[in-house]
Amino acid sequence: MSNIEFSREIDIRQVEGKAIHVEANEAERAALATRFSLVRISKLEADLELHRSGERDAEARGTLKASFVQSCAVSAEDIPVEVEEPLFFRFVPQATHYNPDEEIELDADDCDEIEYSGTHIDLGEAVAQSLALAIDPFLTGPEAEAARKAAGIGSPEDQGPFAALKGLNVKG
Structure with missing residues (x-):
């Protein structure tokens, strides 16, 4: 796994009952910021509890905490973001066969x-x-509306398939 920016491998046979804290260092955060098109990542960490869920399966439950800066989707201004989310993963052995026609x-x-x-x-x-x-690809900041107006673009509510109907005066 040479191209992984933030790798923390553990032997599946040793996971039962382990509590693990994983935290990205500065170089890993910079590489992940590039991968996810973020301005920067200040913090990325998770606390996980690991358990076996079968002979070759494992589960991890915990919490992700991250602080990062991303660009506004409209104005490109920097927007600081804090994330704290529950995590749940099930690790399963890679399928040994795959039929592309199989539903x-x-x-x-x-x-x-x-x-x-x-x-x-x-x-x-x-x-x-x-x-x-967890990254909102359409995140907008306080300067988004001014940037839309400066570019001659209306708000999202003024666009789309029903925007032309908005101004109609319907009498019943």
């Missing part, structure tokens, strides 16, 4: 599954992926 049904529990190969799971990458999901 796959997923339920809500399957969405938190992370496949691994060999005997190690990567808690750092799991936390990094959770951070990516």
Whole structure:
């Protein structure tokens, strides 16, 4: 796993009952900021409790805490963001076969599954992926409306398929 910016591997056979704190260092936070198109990440950490959930499966539950700065989607101003979210991952062995024509049904529990190969799971990458999901790609700051007006763009409510109907005066 040479291209992973924030890797914290642990042997799946040694996870039962462990409480682990993972925290990205400055270089890892800088690399993740680049990966996720953030201005910077000041803090990225997670406290996790690990348990086996079968012979080769493991579960991790805990809390993600992060502080980062991202650009406003409209004005590009820097917006500080604080995140504190619960985490739940299920690590499962990588599927040994895959049929591209096979229909796959997923339920809500399957969405938190992370496949691994060999005997190690990567808690750092799991936390990094959770951070990516916590980032609002359409975050706007206080200067967004002024930037829209300066560019001659209306507010999001004034756009879209029903915007033209907004001004109609309907009499019943």
